[in-house]
Amino acid sequence: MHSPIPALPGIIELSANQPAARPYLGGSGIARFRGIEQPDSHVPEDFLGSATEVFAGGGVGLTVLPDGRPLREALAEDPVGFLGADLAETLPVGQCGVLTKLLSTDGRLFIHAHPDDAFATRHGLGVCGKTESWLILDIDPAHPAEVLLGFRRDVDRDELAQWFEEQDVAAMTEAMHRIPVAPGDTFHVPAGLPHGIGPGITLLELQQPTDLSILLEYEGYPGIDRSSALLGISRDTALSVFRRETLESEELDELRATRSSRGRAQQLFPDAADNFYTALRFRPDAGAGSTEVPAAFSIAVVLGGTGRLSTAADSCTVGRGSVLLVRHDAGPLRIDATLDVVLCSPAPPLRAA
Structure with a gap:
C-alpha cells in the first residue's frame, strides 16, 4: 500500500x-x-x-x-x-x-x-x-x-x-x-x-x-x-x-510601464506580460482594512511592513523578506493593510471563445 x-x-x-x-x-x-x-x-x-x-x-x-x-x-x-x-x-x-x-x-x-x-x-x-x-x-x-x-x-x-x-x-x-x-x-x-x-x-x-x-x-x-x-x-x-x-x-x-492601481493592488508589468504570469503588488494602506484576494496558486513576497496573511484555515505573521507559497485550495487570501506584498502567479489558461 x-x-x-x-x-x-x-x-x-x-x-x-x-x-x-x-x-x-x-x-x-x-x-x-x-x-x-x-x-x-x-x-x-x-x-x-x-x-x-x-x-x-x-x-x-x-x-x-x-x-x-x-x-x-x-x-x-x-x-x-x-x-x-x-x-x-x-x-x-x-x-x-x-x-x-x-x-x-x-x-x-x-x-x-x-x-x-x-x-x-x-x-x-x-x-x-x-x-x-x-x-x-x-x-x-x-x-x-x-x-x-x-x-x-x-x-x-x-x-x-x-x-x-x-x-x-x-x-x-x-x-x-x-x-x-x-x-x-x-x-x-x-x-x-x-x-x-x-x-x-x-x-x-x-x-x-x-x-x-x-x-x-x-x-x-x-x-x-x-x-x-x-x-x-x-x-x-x-x-x-x-x-x-x-x-x-x-x-x-x-x-517599463506599470498599470493604474485599483485600491491597494497594482499590476506591476505591462499587458504583454499577461500571457506569461501576473505580479500584483499590494501596498500598505493605514486607512483600509485587510484586502481579500481570490483563491489562486501564488508566491507571496513580502517587501515591507509586519502583519498577517490569512486564509479560512491558516494564518501567519510575516515581515520584509518573508516568502510564502499559497495553495489554491486554501481559498481566498486576506492581506493585512500594514503589509507591502507582491503576489506572483502563472497566467490563467487560455480558453476558447
Whole structure:
C-alpha cells in the first residue's frame, strides 16, 4: 500500500533556495532582504516556489517543501489542490507555470538573451523559452545602479558574431541602452531582447519556467566556455535569438510601464506580460482594512511592513523578506493593510471563445 500523502497547510513558508557555483558574483542583496547569512560569493539567485531546475539539471533549483518533498513531486501528486482545476488541466505534470526568483548582483551580469518558445522547441531545449520581468527592490549606492536593455541602433548579423568571437564587451555595451534604476522600477524583458544587469542590484524576477540563456559575453565567468555560452548550438543559430533591431524609446517606455492601481493592488508589468504570469503588488494602506484576494496558486513576497496573511484555515505573521507559497485550495487570501506584498502567479489558461 502507498503511504498517505502528507497534508500541507494552505500557506507554506519557503526558506532560501540558492543554487551554488553560479557563474557570476552575487547574493549579498538576498541575504539583506531575507535577513540571513550569505552562503558564499556565487549564490546570486533564490528560486522561490520552484519546480524548475537549472540548465545543468540534477535537481538543482527545485524547492523542497517542509515535509521533505520537492515541490515538483507535490504538484504531481496533488495538482488540483495546489493549482486549481483549470491550471492543473493545462500545465505539464509537476509544473506550476512560472518561476519566481530573487536576484542579487555583486558583479556585473553578462550580456545575454533568451530563446522564445518556438526556438526552444525546435532545438530540443524544452517546451518553453524565457520571457521575464523585473521589479527593482534595492540598490547598493557603492555602484552605479544600471541595467543594459536592447540595442540603440540596428546591429548587423556579422557585427554581432564578431563581438562574440572577439568578446568585445566595450562594443556590445556601447551599442545598448544604459538605464539608471531605482527601487520600485519595473522592466518587462521579452525573449530575444539582449540585456545585462550592473552590480549592486537586487530584484524580484518573474519568468517562464526554464533556465535557458544564450550568452553574447562569457569570457571571465567561471564554468562558462564558448560551447556552453551557446547551449551547445552552432554560433549563428544560437545568436539568431538576439533581437538586432533598434529598441526605440517608445517601446522601451512600454517595457517599463506599470498599470493604474485599483485600491491597494497594482499590476506591476505591462499587458504583454499577461500571457506569461501576473505580479500584483499590494501596498500598505493605514486607512483600509485587510484586502481579500481570490483563491489562486501564488508566491507571496513580502517587501515591507509586519502583519498577517490569512486564509479560512491558516494564518501567519510575516515581515520584509518573508516568502510564502499559497495553495489554491486554501481559498481566498486576506492581506493585512500594514503589509507591502507582491503576489506572483502563472497566467490563467487560455480558453476558447
